[in-house]
Amino acid sequence: MAALTTGLPALAPRPPAAPAAAVPSAAPSRTPASYTFPTTGTVPRPATVPPPTGPGPLVRNTPPPAAQAPLTAPGRIPHGPSGLGTRSLSLATSPAPPARPGAPGPAPDGPAPAEPPVADGPAVPGLYHHPVAEPDPVRVAEVSRRIKSWAVDEIQLFPPEWEGEFDGFSVGRYMVACHPDAPTVEHVMVATRLMVAENAVDDCYCEDHGGSPVGLGSRLLLAHTALDPLHTTREYQRPGNASLHSDAPRRAYRSAMEHFTHRATPSQADRYRHDMARLHLGYLAEAAWAQTDHTPEVWEYLAMRQFNNFRPCPTITDTVGGYELAADLHAQPAVQRVIALASNATTIVNDLYSYTKELASPGRHLNLPVVIADREGLTERDAYLKAVEVHNDLMRDFEAEAAALAASCPVPTVLRFLRGVAAWVDGNHYWHRTNTYRYSLPDFW
Template identity: 40%
Template sequence: MSLLSRMTAPAARHDVARLVATLLASPPHQSDRSYHSVRPVAPKRLPGTGGALPERHAPLPTGPTGLGTSAARIAAGRKDVAARKDIAERKAVGGATVDAGSAPVDAGGVAVDTGGVAVDTGGVAVPDLYCPPALRDAPALADEVNARLVAWAEEIGLYAGRLDRVQAADFGRLMMLAHPDTDDPDRLLAAGKCALAEWATDDYYCDDETMGSAPALLGAQLGIAYTAIDPTHPPLGYVPAVEKAMREDPVRTALRTGFAHLGRYADPSQLARLHHEVAVLFVGYCQEGSWRTQGRMPAAWEYLAHRQINSFLPCIAMTDVVGGYALPAAEYSDPRVRRAVTMASTAATLVNDLYSMAKERHSGSVEFNLPTVIAEEERCSPREAVERSAAIHDELVRTFETEAAALALTGSPQLRRFLAGVWAWLGGNRAWHSGSPRYTSPTS
């Protein structure tokens, strides 16, 4: 599914947020400070430590966390529902959001999001979600990246006749918010090209019939599309046909040129990692296509497995490339790291499920999202399905928070920075969703 919608989130007052602020307060790749309109607030220093946060013995979050513990928090979570609704009702209506740059600061000196207006998803208000705030807001940098991204799309013929929608979606702002440890517009542009190419693959081949999508063609199209980033090597006589196929399809051109641009900054192991994540993403696209062909709704467990592979993970996997460092391949593939990072990406994608429901109601086609799947399987009301989906999201984020904190204490400096970047990415993604009209506008 295309990953654009509106969302808000409550405060993130916890130890990993402080760790993130510490790691990203003075990143080593700030080449142009003029782009920063907001900087992360430095956390308070502990007395008797020389002004630094302790590398070991940092307190981990308390209370029940981890997969399988959401039920233990259901009762407490439901007690919060009335308070959350009261907060939402006191906010200004009409799509107002809390600006990350003016968010209040908690006792530890970390900027926090106090929650925003509940968004209507076809008659059901989405509860506030457990999610960190964005670490910065730099509109000038976002505008620069977005302008370059739209110019690139126009140059290669991507979204021809619909560039106004690409412009309005403001993918440049997403890159600026999701990658706060760099202000190099070219690095952010490289990531933006790859992300937009992946979403275009979804739109052109999977979701949008007006752009030529058809379930019967999906596997064949994705198979050729993958060779745009991991090239095929045919006998010489077939090279012209391959090149013609690449040039004539704007999605393939976008994938090829986008990943070539990212290759200026990524080492071979990082590119191999991204090739793997995109291949898995394409498997997820095919899985959804099979449900459409069969005309069936998947079980909840099956859908959640799907959302781990059809997710934001290819975007999150670029965190170190954009930041200008390299997470060792052995650490990225460590099962403990893989578990934490995939939970974060799944949670981010469930946010899209929750906040895209209103848009999907007007699409005229069968759409798959977690609330719909839960409502079908459990025969519950839409409101109950939304609340249960939000609880699953929160469980995943809390589990990532706990496990990332533990990994950061024992892993390499690169792993600490990568995990901090994933946490920051979640906050930036939330902030971008709160403003992009791709799902909120009926014509986007």
């Protein structure tokens, strides 16, 4: 996830931002006794997706456009429950929901930063994906304004000369597209701050803006204490806390996590910390290969990408949606498999759309087409096309497993969480396709 930012020299301290008001979370739901999960990590795929049992679509916020022809894989998540209290489970395309009483509204002063215009870039030919409705431009503008204010005024994330690159990332449009069920702008901001912070760490510690594989483990360990606080003696607690303000990535992690925990339940926060530890482990594996100039086998690369991937983003879809998938449900092997497949597929999307960008960057960047070409002796074009097939297989598996899980455990929070993950998958592709400021496709067709 290469992105946008760097550390800065110490600047004059600014008044801390007022913490966001806590939103009461829904009581954790438990699996009804009549629903049982399989005892293994794989849900048996049904021969056919169960027929709809509710009045509206459960998964997509897609327009009815001329989308690509559906594949022969099992359908998406089936319709959900009907009856009192279930209407809010629909993610059908609709205007942005009104803010709750007391929720922060658009600021009266300060224009939103100008994002690059949305370009209807071509999708990777042959890539299995679903179109999404254009994200609400009013909400996009407000999220863009707030995230830039946070980055510049609250944590001093990047120097002025990198402002264009920050704007070009179009993170407001990205997060609004990925979280169509977020009840307020501030809920979207929870995801947006975390996304920017994760990319700051990736860039500054690992990649484009001063990153290096040398000493990466130490930097990531110290940054992780901004997410998973250090508990030590009073004498050593003070310098540990002070270190969280020492560079831009740690300031970003600390602040984004602080905002997140105001809205997340303890189990949601712990889930996120776990997924960030997974991400950091993936960074370290990739760094080890870079230091030894090693090209992994394709399966080894895919194993690394299961950790160094987008998983921390869709895993918080319930927090951003203002509800909670209870810890005992989230931990089920069937749920974990669906999350892993979705996260792996979205990460291969990044490999495909960033392919030419990485080839033009200094040094050698590992991505799936590069590894396939090297290890399987294919041309660049054939390796790229095979990587598309790998993505499509992951997407088919994700959709089949999600449909089977929804049929075997139609608990409302499970169904809504599966919809949220599917929406994130589609929004992630939308952002990659339309962000022509960052990405262009190779000339293989």
